[in-house]
Amino acid sequence: MTTGLWLSLGAEKPERLMTWLEEAGFTERAVYRDQDDGGRSAAVRDPESNIWSLGTYEGG
Template sequence: MTTTPRTRPAPTVWPALQAHDAPALIDFLVNTLGFVKTAAYTDGDLVAHAQLDWPEGGGIMLGSYKPDHDWSRQPGTAGMYVVTDDPDALYERVRAAGADIFREIADQEYGNREFCVRDPEGNLWSFGYYRGEPRP
């Protein structure tokens, strides 16, 4: 089944991050990587919940780190892979912004073209055009 942006199902898996400085992480993800801030519920400098959508589909949720809560994850320990149709253009945008690129853009032996960047919290982000294997 071929899908278009109009027929793609709404995302049903939402990776969730916590951050020591959630407002700064949101700024980085929006201004440097290109996510779209769809929602952010704050209390001063604390972010109770934010939703950032990826323009090409999917998104993440994040909030301020609360070590005493049962849904607590150590900031800076996540690794994300994000699909983009134009990894070269995104790489140039990220490089121009001065982001911490730890793997330069390159063709991979398995057919992807990708690069990797570290966000200010230490999370790792890989961007490429590989969309995964088709479902059987």
């Protein structure tokens, strides 16, 4: 079964979140990259092999 969850957190420096996740045992799957909407996205895998997508969105 696949389950999805959308969680929105305010983060001025998303790289800090990536550092914290790596310290918690997550592994980077995709580095942060710029998106057409002005946001940035990345992906990580947790210790149980679940993949989490991360991103920023300026809104508008």
